[in-house]
Amino acid sequence: MNDVTHTPLPPAASEPVVPAAAPRRSRWVLALVALLALVVAVSLGLAWSAQQRVRKLEQELVRRQQDSQTQSAEARLLAKRADETARESAAKVTLLEARLAEVSIQRTQLEDLIQSLSRSRDENVLVDIDSGLRVAQQQATITGSAEPLVAALKQADDRLARYAQPRLEGVRRAIARDIDRVKAVGVPDIAALSIKLDEAIRLVDELPLLSQAEPRKETRPAASAPKASAKSASAPASAPAGWTTAVSDRWHGLMQTLWGETRTLVRVTRIDHPEAMLVAPEQAFFLRENLKLRLLNARLAVLSRQFDTVQTDVQSAQQALERYFDRSSRRTGVAGDLLKQVAAGSRQVGLPRPDDTLAALAAATAGR
Structure with a gap:
């Protein structure tokens, strides 16, 4: 049996060749186109939606900005009104405080008046003496003289003496002690x-x-002049015998005069x-x-x-x-x-205080 090799023959050129993948490619292209169209549509929809949202946001921002401006204007108006109200309140408070101070002063004065009216005659006398002594003590301290204090103590003693109250005798004794102590102090x-x-x-x-x-006064012996005159008178009687004595006396007088003049030129002083x-x-x-x-x-x-x-x-x-x-x-x-x-x-001297009198006045006022 013969081995025969069969070679495949090529297809004829006249027969059309239809590829098997062509329908698939067309389907894929159509799918891609549809997908792109869908993506474009979705993108357009998203863009439109985003644009609408941006418009809404812009409108919302504009509305809120207008609202904030309105609110800020209202806030400024309210702040101005509040400032005016605060000023009016401060003025009213100041006026009320002034009136309250006036009322307080009037109340204090009224209380003092009621208290002074409610005091007895003895209390008025003691309070007047106490205030007068304190004022006199201040005057004595300022002036450095004891006269105001002594005068106030004497006036208080005279007033108590005219008042003639037995329970105030202790005050009078204290006043007498203070007067003696003040007078004993040597004030400049x-x-x-x-x-x-x-x-x-x-x-x-x-x-x-x-x-x-200073120039010294010229001192000349007074007895020399009578002697000279006596000798000059007796000179004619005994001229022949005493001319030497006359010359000696004249020489002695001249020397004394020179010595006196010399003493006036020289002065010895211990310095x-x-x-x-x-x-x-x-x-x-x-x-x-x-x-x-x-x-x-x-x-x-x-x-x-x-x-x-x-x-x-x-x-x-x-x-x-x-x-x-x-x-x-x-x-x-x-x-x-x-x-x-x-x-x-000029020595600094401390003026004594009328402590005994003030203590006696306080005791008399407390023991009413």
């Missing part, structure tokens, strides 16, 4: 101290300085501070003016009752007197005595 006499300082200031221009020596002799006339003027200013300052301190300042200025003035002025002069001594009196009299 401001008027006398001021007068002494004025006198010292007046003497400053008349005080001699150590650098300005503890040599710089006092070196004060020029121009410096002497300023020295006197400085001393006056010290004394004027002391006078002002006396009037203002600053006795520490008075002591300091008076001590400075005394040192200036001892250093630069002639202590042997009577005027310098007078000025020094005045300054010593001022220094001794």
Whole structure:
């Protein structure tokens, strides 16, 4: 058996060849087109929906903005009204407070009036004496004089004496003790101290300085003149015998005259501070003016009752007197005595308080 190889023949060219996948491709294309159309439609729908939503949001924003503007205008109007109301309320409160203060003052005055009317005669007397003593004590403290306090105590004693109440005898005894205690205190006499300082200031221009020596008075023996006249009268009788005695007497008188003139040229003085002799006339003027200013300052301190300042200025003035002025002069001594009196009299003295009288008044008022 022969092996024969059969080769497949190619298909004829005239027969149409229809691929099997063509229908499938067309279906896929149609599906893709439909899908794209659906996607486009959905996209258009979403875009339209989004556009509608944006429009609604814009409208809502515009509406809310208009509402917020309206509300802000209303809020500003309400705030303005509230501010005006607050101002009116503050003015009313201020007016009410002023009226309340006036009512309080009137109430206090009415209470004081009722209380004063309800007091008895004894209480009025005791209260008046107590207030008068306290006012007098303040005046004595301000003026530095015990006269207001003594006058108030005496007036109170006279008033109680006219009132003649046995239960107020303790108050009168306390007043007597306080009067004795106040009078026992040595209070500086401001008027006398001021007068002494004025006198010292007046003497400053008349005080001699150590650098300005005063001329001494010429002292001649008074007995020499009668003797000379007697000898001149007896000279003609005994001229031949006593001419030598006459010449001797004349020579002796001439020598005494020369010696007296020489003594006036030389002056021996003990000076503890040599710089006092070196004060020029121009410096002497300023020295006197400085001393006056010290004394004027002391006078002002006396009037203002600053006795520490008075002591300091008076001590400075005394040192200036001892250093630069002639202590042997009577005027310098007078000025020094005045300054010593001022220094001794300007001492700070504490005025006593009328505690016994005030305590007796309080006890009498409490024991009514």
